[in-house]
Amino acid sequence: xxxxDGPLFKLPAGQLAAAVGLEYRYxxxxxxxxxxxxxxxxxxLNSTSANGHRNVVGGFAELYVPIISPEMEIPGxxxxxxxxxxxxxxxxxxxxxxxxxxxLAWRPIPDWLLVRASYSTGFRAPSLVQSSTGSLTxxxxxxxxxxxxxxxxxxxxxxxxxxxxGGNPNLTAEESDNFSTGFVLTPxxxxxxxxxxxxxxxxxxxxxxxLDPQFILDNEKDFPGLVVRAPASVSDxxxxxxxxxxxxxxxxxxxxxxx
Numbered sequence: 114x115x116x117x118d119g120p121l122f123k124l125p126a127g128q129l130a131a132a133v134g135l136e137y138r139y140x141x142x143x144x145x146x147x148x149x150x151x152x153x154x155x156x157x158l159n160s161t162s163a164n165g166h167r168n169v170v171g172g173f174a175e176l177y178v179p180i181i182s183p184e185m186e187i188p189g190x191x192x193x194x195x196x197x198x199x200x201x202x203x204x205x206x207x208x209x210x211x212x213x214x215x216x217l218a219w220r221p222i223p224d225w226l227l228v229r230a231s232y233s234t235g236f237r238a239p240s241l242v243q244s245s246t247g248s249l250t251x252x253x254x255x256x257x258x259x260x261x262x263x264x265x266x267x268x269x270x271x272x273x274x275x276x277x278x279g280g281n282p283n284l285t286a287e288e289s290d291n292f293s294t295g296f297v298l299t300p301x302x303x304x305x306x307x308x309x310x311x312x313x314x315x316x317x318x319x320x321x322x323x324l325d326p327q328f329i330l331d332n333e334k335d336f337p338g339l340v341v342r343a344p345a346s347v348s349d350x351x352x353x354x355x356x357x358x359x360x361x362x363x364x365x366x367x368x369x370x371x372x
Contacts (some may be wrong), residue, residue: 165245
């Protein structure tokens with residue numbers, strides 16, 4: 114990586130400063146288990162190999178912009194400055210993204226109060242573990258709550274169900290919107306005392322996660338396609354219930370948003 118920063122030229126409120134940078138990195142994941150273990154022939158050892166790599170190129174530019182200075186003697190504002198930044202990244206496996214940031218800092222009362230706020234967007238490509246790890250199937254005892262509520266089976270009754278886990282090459286990147294605001298209070302008559310409060314709101318979309326198989330089964334309607342069932346038998350159709358569970362997919366998924 115290479116970075117440069119320094120002043121550009123003088124504005125009425127002060128010096129305009131800038132920072133720019135370029136980054137490059139290569140990521141590789143290479144993890145191999147022996148065929149005997151991956152074929153399920155070792156008791157209580159579920160193993161899968163993984164292989165993946167990517168190239169990432171990134172760059173950023175940032176400006177510090179003084180807008181109003183105390184010397185300008187503007188009532189009620191005293192000091193106002195802005196930070197404007199933009200970052201771009203290109204992934205060989207997930208495409209490119211551009212994310213901006215805008216921040217403001219305002220001192221209405223000199224040496225007393227600082228009010229600040231910022232907005233930005235974010236981007237996170239899935240890790241190679243999440244996208245490139247091989248698939249693995251094993252058995253686990255689970256409760257099919259959809260069926261036992263109708264059939265009257267005991268709630269503690271469970272059966273062995275196939276679980277599919279591992280990476281997912283079809284994942285998309287996580288994206289976020291970030292907003293924050295707050296203040297810093299430094300009363301001059303109380304040296305050393307600083308009071309601050311901040312509010313953050315971060316919304317992450319396309320959140321990547323791998324869920325517990327029982328949770329997926331208990332909330333089957335919320336995760337379409339992750340529970341694979343056998344065709345309903347004649348008796349199942351008479352009771353109005355789906356067929357028995359054949360497989361639960363716990364591979365990494367883009368599961369929605371988090372705030």
